[in-house]
Amino acid sequence: MEKGKSARQAVEISLKKLNLNADRNFKSSRLISSLHSSKLRIEKTKPPSLVSLCLGVIGRHLEEIIEDLSEIAVNFPADIKIPLAAIARRRKLLNDDVIISLADSSWEILDLSGSDVSDFGLAKVAEMCKSLRAVDISQCKKITANGVSELVRHCHSLETMRCGGCPSSESTARRCLGILKPKLNDVEGDSWEELDTMEIGHGAQSLRWLVWPKIDEDTLEMLSAECPRIIVNPKPSLFGFKGTEFPREAFPDVALDDPIVEDIDPKTWSICRSMPKAMSPSLSSANELSIAEKFRLAFVERDTRLAPKRAKNARQHQRRAEREWMMTSTRAKALALASKATKSLHGRS
Numbered sequence: 001m002e003k004g005k006s007a008r009q010a011v012e013i014s015l016k017k018l019n020l021n022a023d024r025n026f027k028s029s030r031l032i033s034s035l036h037s038s039k040l041r042i043e044k045t046k047p048p049s050l051v052s053l054c055l056g057v058i059g060r061h062l063e064e065i066i067e068d069l070s071e072i073a074v075n076f077p078a079d080i081k082i083p084l085a086a087i088a089r090r091r092k093l094l095n096d097d098v099i100i101s102l103a104d105s106s107w108e109i110l111d112l113s114g115s116d117v118s119d120f121g122l123a124k125v126a127e128m129c130k131s132l133r134a135v136d137i138s139q140c141k142k143i144t145a146n147g148v149s150e151l152v153r154h155c156h157s158l159e160t161m162r163c164g165g166c167p168s169s170e171s172t173a174r175r176c177l178g179i180l181k182p183k184l185n186d187v188e189g190d191s192w193e194e195l196d197t198m199e200i201g202h203g204a205q206s207l208r209w210l211v212w213p214k215i216d217e218d219t220l221e222m223l224s225a226e227c228p229r230i231i232v233n234p235k236p237s238l239f240g241f242k243g244t245e246f247p248r249e250a251f252p253d254v255a256l257d258d259p260i261v262e263d264i265d266p267k268t269w270s271i272c273r274s275m276p277k278a279m280s281p282s283l284s285s286a287n288e289l290s291i292a293e294k295f296r297l298a299f300v301e302r303d304t305r306l307a308p309k310r311a312k313n314a315r316q317h318q319r320r321a322e323r324e325w326m327m328t329s330t331r332a333k334a335l336a337l338a339s340k341a342t343k344s345l346h347g348r349s
Contacts, residue, residue: 048264052265055080056268059091059269062091066098069098073102076102082102082260085098085102086261087269089113091269095115095118096116096117099117103128109135109256110132111136111255112143113136113137113139113140113255113256114140116141116142117140119143119146122137126154127154132151132155132158134249134256136255137169138163138211141168141169143169143172144175145172149176149179152204156205157206159247160210161207161209164212170214177219179204180204180207180210180227180230207229207230208231210231211234211252234250
């Protein structure tokens with residue numbers, strides 16, 4: 001009996017220890033989660049850095065320095081150039097000159113969506129930034145298959161590409177299929193997944209993710225059959241795709257350059273839309289005078305203020321003309337002398 005009691009007591013003591021450990025683990029996990037949530041709140045309320053504030057000021061006045069940007073941006077570091085490019089894109093100021101002036105060899109992403117960059121600008125940037133991993137050319141009306149060909153030729157690390165979004169960009173995407181499809185040097189391989197980069201002779205050697213929201217069914221089937229290595233429009237999943245984790249750049253709902261400007265005030269690129277425009281006469285206030293009326297009243301005020309001076313100048317000019325006439329005419333001298341003599345006689349009488 002004593003042995004049974006001692007065994008029961010030992011079990012009870014062990015259970016108490018387990019309960020204590022469980023409570024302690026639960027409390028510690030709650031503490032960690034609360035600390036993590038408080039850390040997140042602190043990070044969210046953290047004020048922007050001085051660099052971000054300066055970039056916001058420059059971004060608001062970007063159109064004022066855009067003509068001299070090629071000379072100004074020479075001394076900018078890479079982490080300053082890429083936010084300026086993102087701000088310029090959002091302010092609809094991104095074109096060939098701007099992107100070429102800001103391009104840096106350390107860039108790994110390039111977001112040109114909705115910009116005025118053409119094949120020339122894309123080719124120049126691809127030549128300078130050969131480490132690009134993700135590129136967004138969606139809604140770029142001036143980029144054609146020629147620009148994409150230069151991009152693929154120079155950037156052998158390109159993994160993600162976004163395209164489509166407007167009729168011209170959709171047409172460019174369809175024309176680029178032959179460029180994006182890799183061509184093999186060794187056609188005896190058993191599977192695309194087992195190929196090395198050196199075995200792919202031409203095409204987008206490392207392209208893995210293609211974001212093309214409005215791709216047609218025939219093109220999708222053709223890419224799936226001929227290029228199973230390229231995943232078109234990947235769907236977000238906790239487990240990725242066949243064990244491969246999705247890169248953030250492959251999600252179409254997130255702008256490619258969003259993380260670059262997440263610490264910059266959005267008013268930086270919305271200022272161009274919020275600037276007050278000149279009001280038409282029909283929309284102007286009834287008590288406010290039109291610009292033409294303001295000019296008329298200002299002219300009348302100035303004319304009234306200068307009228308005495310004009311009259312004085314006219315009298316001086318008349319007296320000067322009379323003196324000059326008397327100096328040049330003998331008859332005028334005689335008349336003047338006669339007038340003086342008459343005045344003196346009348347004075348004596």
